[in-house]
Amino acid sequence: MNTENQLVVIPLEQLIAILESFFNRFRDEQNAPYNSHADDIKKLYTRNEVAAILKVTPNTVSRYRKKKLLHGTWMNGVWRFNEKELNRFLNQRVK
Numbered sequence: 635m636n637t638e639n640q641l642v643v644i645p646l647e648q649l650i651a652i653l654e655s656f657f658n659r660f661r662d663e664q665n666a667p668y669n670s671h672a673d674d675i676k677k678l679y680t681r682n683e684v685a686a687i688l689k690v691t692p693n694t695v696s697r698y699r700k701k702k703l704l705h706g707t708w709m710n711g712v713w714r715f716n717e718k719e720l721n722r723f724l725n726q727r728v729k
Contacts, residue, residue: 678714681706687720698723 644652684704685692698704699713704723706713 677717678707678709679717679720681713681715684715684720688724 679687681692681695685695688695695704695715696713699706703726704715705719706715708714
């Protein structure tokens with residue numbers, strides 16, 4: 635059996651389907667949202683930016699995240715919140 639590394643080429647659509655399947659399984663295991671539509675993410679906010687928008691402390695934003703009221707993504711050592719998710723949270727609070 636040949637043990638050398640081999641290069642495998644697959645179509646982009648198939649790669650996207652494989653990655654989405656992986657992330658969907660990961661999301662189900664972690665009970666966290668995964669947005670596969672990159673066009674929906676226009677801006678990412680830090681915890682401090684979200685706190686300023688909501689006029690609360692950064693610790694309150696962390697509590698919202700831990701209670702799964704506001705979903706975020708851990709990126710490069712900080713929590714990030716996308717604009718669509720923040721708008722969803724704001725609309726929920728207004729109702």
